Amino acid sequence: MLKSFRWISILEGVSFLLILFVTMPLKYIWDNGDPNKVIGMAHGFLFLAYIVMAIMIKNERHWSNKTLGIVLVCSIIPFGTFWMDKKYLRD
Numbered sequence: 835m836l837k838s839f840r841w842i843s844i845l846e847g848v849s850f851l852l853i854l855f856v857t858m859p860l861k862y863i864w865d866n867g868d869p870n871k872v873i874g875m876a877h878g879f880l881f882l883a884y885i886v887m888a889i890m891i892k893n894e895r896h897w898s899n900k901t902l903g904i905v906l907v908c909s910i911i912p913f914g915t916f917w918m919d920k921k922y923l924r925d
Contacts, residue, residue, distance in 0.1 A: 835894060839887045840923050846884045847915035849877035854912060884909050897922075 857870040885906065892902045905922060908914030 835887070835890065836923065839884075839891050840919055842880060842883050842887055843909075843915040843919055843923070846877070846880040846909060847913065849873060849880050850909075850915075851912060853877055881909060884915070895922075 852873050853870065857873045861867045861870045888902065888905050897905070901922065905918055908918035
């Protein structure tokens with residue numbers, strides 16, 4: 835399950851960065867919102883999967899509630915999931 839969570843966290847982080855630095859400028863500068871709909875839907879699914887899997891991993895890795903909170907907050911900070919992967923998921 836850890837390997838799956840690592841993949842989800844990386845994909846969630848990449849989708850978040852795509853939204854921030856690619857699709858949002860396309861939407862608001864060049865009036866093209868279609869990529870934002872597609873990437874936004876994928877990001878929403880990955881975000882929910884990230885949250886659910888983080889809660890499941892908490893029990894597997896014996897994280898405290900504070901650690902789980904940090905892992906969850908990392909999902910809303912740009913580049914946070916990559917830092918979280920390095921700090922909490924690599925052995």
